Amino acid sequence: MSSSSTAVVITVLIALAGVAGDYFIKLASEAQSPFFNRNFALGFLIYALTAFGWVLVMPHLKLAYIGVVYSLTIVLCLCLLGVLVFGETLRPTEWLGVGLAIASLLLLHRVA
Numbered sequence: 001m002s003s004s005s006t007a008v009v010i011t012v013l014i015a016l017a018g019v020a021g022d023y024f025i026k027l028a029s030e031a032q033s034p035f036f037n038r039n040f041a042l043g044f045l046i047y048a049l050t051a052f053g054w055v056l057v058m059p060h061l062k063l064a065y066i067g068v069v070y071s072l073t074i075v076l077c078l079c080l081l082g083v084l085v086f087g088e089t090l091r092p093t094e095w096l097g098v099g100l101a102i103a104s105l106l107l108l109h110r111v112a
Contacts, residue, residue: 007060008069014053015073019081021046026086065108072105 024043028034057066079098082088090098 003060007057007066010053010057011061011066011069012073014050014057015070016077017046017050017053018070018074019077021050022078023081023085068104068108072101072108075101 021043024039024046028037028040028043031037031039034040076098079090079094083090
């Protein structure tokens with residue numbers, strides 16, 4: 001695997017870690033004391049640890065490309081997390097947005 005392919009995989013893993021951090025922050029936000037509980041600490045720690053991954057990725061890819069891959073991964077995974085874990089619902093226009101996000105990722109991959 002080339003260094004840029006490895007960097008893309010690490011970017012996706014960073015995004016997935018960010019989703020895990022968001023999960024714990026969401027749980028913390030529902031507590032009576034959201035900043036002083038285990039879930040907040042876990043979410044915060046996960047966010048902090050992703051900085052190490054960014055240092056590994058940034059020399060190998062353009063920041064714009066990293067941003068698109070990261071953002072789309074976060075958006076898609078958070079939509080799934082909200083729907084599957086937290087029982088949230090999406091309106092048809094929001095599902096259209098998810099579809100367009102997937103299409104943009106496919107176009108980006110084709111061009112890159």
